[in-house]
Amino acid sequence: MLKKIYIEITNHCNLQCSFCPQSKQNKKMMSVADFHHILKEVMPLTGEVCLHVTGEPLVHPNFLEMLGLCEKMQIKVQLTTNGLLLESVENALLKSPAIRQINFSLQALMDNFPDRKIANHLLPFLDFIKRGCALRPEMYFNLRLWNQGYHVFENAEVFDIVEKYFQIIIKRTVDVGGIKSKRIWNRLYLHFDSRFDWPSLDNQYLGEVGTCKGLVDHIGVLSNGEVIPCCLDKDGVISLGNCLKEPLENILNSKKANRMREGFKKGVLVETLCQHCSYIRRFTK
Numbered sequence: 542m543l544k545k546i547y548i549e550i551t552n553h554c555n556l557q558c559s560f561c562p563q564s565k566q567n568k569k570m571m572s573v574a575d576f577h578h579i580l581k582e583v584m585p586l587t588g589e590v591c592l593h594v595t596g597e598p599l600v601h602p603n604f605l606e607m608l609g610l611c612e613k614m615q616i617k618v619q620l621t622t623n624g625l626l627l628e629s630v631e632n633a634l635l636k637s638p639a640i641r642q643i644n645f646s647l648q649a650l651m652d653n654f655p656d657r658k659i660a661n662h663l664l665p666f667l668d669f670i671k672r673g674c675a676l677r678p679e680m681y682f683n684l685r686l687w688n689q690g691y692h693v694f695e696n697a698e699v700f701d702i703v704e705k706y707f708q709i710i711i712k713r714t715v716d717v718g719g720i721k722s723k724r725i726w727n728r729l730y731l732h733f734d735s736r737f738d739w740p741s742l743d744n745q746y747l748g749e750v751g752t753c754k755g756l757v758d759h760i761g762v763l764s765n766g767e768v769i770p771c772c773l774d775k776d777g778v779i780s781l782g783n784c785l786k787e788p789l790e791n792i793l794n795s796k797k798a799n800r801m802r803e804g805f806k807k808g809v810l811v812e813t814l815c816q817h818c819s820y821i822r823r824f825t826k
Contacts, residue, residue: 543587545619547761547772548579549594551601556623558652562739564595565776569764573603575785577610579762582789589617589641594761595775599626611639621685623649624666631669635676642681643673644732647699660702667706674727683722683732703731740773740818751821752805756798768792770801770812778814 550571552564592598611618621644650662670682700711707726722730755771766785767777782792804811
């Protein structure tokens with residue numbers, strides 16, 4: 542069993558963040574039929590799906606139909622969004638028993654609209670979260686921020702707004718190397734992270750020593766059905782197979798997948814992309 546599986550229902554996005562490089566994959570909206578097929582493949586392997594690798598899931602014209610399939614198949618959904626299209630689906634999100642967690646990427650808004658007051662976006666999110674906590678007390682909410690080396694000054698403004706809204710006090714210092722999520726009100730968390738470089742063969746070679754959580758607690762499926770070992774392989778450099786063409790179980794038990802998995806257990810990076818991935822350093826004890 543995997544903790545979660547990322548399903549990229551689209552690699553289209555309504556923003557272009559400086560920290561999120563363009564995917565080299567062709568732009569695609571996954572069909573509802575393909576999504577249904579993939580859900581049936583992942584059902585025996587996980588109880589939770591995240592509807593992105595890259596892209597903004599709410600731009601998909603059939604998003605609500607896909608959410609309905611998750612409800613029907615009793616698969617929990619973790620949704621990560623920039624929130625710009627929230628108003629059109631907020632009632633459906635709060636009514637859906639499939640939604641387990643909603644993450645708002647505040648750093649995306651700060652990056653794309655540096656001259657716009659973050660309160661213009663944040664206050665509607667907080668209204669939605671307050672309503673959600675009342676209607677769905679089991680649902681989790683995350684406000685995602687960089688808190689180290691990037692947008693650190695804007696974060697202070699976010700803290701001020703959230704503190705005033707909920708009448709709370711937030712401890713400002715967080716060690717992103719430890720617990721990254723801090724509960725601040727009911728099931729609302731602030732999630733902190735530091736900026737990272739997406740893995741690329743063009744990045745510096747870092748060696749063959751290391752480990753990763755890819756193939757261990759999660760995998761990803763790109764919008765064209767290609768199965769990837771981790772949620773950062775946005776271009777499918779390490780394509781393990783295509784679950785629209787062959788069973789996902791066979792793909793995950795393939796020689797290539799097993800070789801990677803055994804390598805991670807032994808602290809050896811067998812794939813070239815992994816040897817150029819600085820994110821792997823976060824898992825070094």
